[in-house]
Amino acid sequence: MGSESACSGLGLRKRFGCLRRDQKREDSQEVSMAKIKHIAIVTMDAPKLAEFYTKVFDMKILHSSKSGATYLTDGYINVALLPNKAEGKPNGLNHIGFEIDNQEEIARRIEAFGIKAPAQRPRNRPYAETRGCDPEGNNFDLSVHGFQEVEYEADRERGIKRVQEKVDA
Template sequence: MNQLRHLAIRTEEPEKLAAFYIEAFGFREVREGVVPAQVQESKSFHLTDGYFELAILANSPNQSPNGLYHFGIKVDDMDETVRRLESWQKRVMRRPADTSFAELRVSDIDGNLMDLSVHGFLEYQPVKSGNEGK
């Protein structure tokens, strides 16, 4: 079954927003990254609840407003998925070769961006709350 695996949010305060999700919901940080200089030299934070990745990306005034940037779906069969998207008259774009998490990008009928991958999203283990067995 196809699975929603990734959500990216843009913010002007990525470190503060990451701390919010870690402290308020118990998410754990799985990696930090740096957005390439050709886009914008900035730090990103990647958090998980154990099943899903939340990427928190730095925003700048010349980019989209803060908030949802894109989400990622792990698909079982890329060819079949592309065929179904094209039946909706959606143009599927290949991601740059140096992108490590998704092969294709498309938008839904409202213009929300999504990345598609057969193998590009990380698999996580559930976050333990520390209260198990009590």
């Protein structure tokens, strides 16, 4: 049994030391456990994939951008469906987005694995402050602010107000 399913019940959470998403570890002074906030999938047809996830899993559409990206949520984790614009690049997982408490501490931990610290993201990419990769080259984004708070930063700068749809979980 993997640790993902091992922490689903109260007794098992205590046994394996897992926490609810709203809890912090008492022994962690510097940072709390990172939270997966979004998963980005590269696709040839974001609207078709969005229709699949909304009809099959009852996910809600948060936003569709002019670039062709569609953002979905289940109320806890967001899924970014990104148009595949790179010739020859396969569809599939592009990256996982984590919300963290402390960029410097996470960078130190990554460097302890002999991996380059995450790089600053361009300012026109408001969803995360930095991007890094794990030992096998899988990409991840890191944000102290979180996907929800900065997702529409450019819209806010243009005076467009985001309407937060209440998602029943």
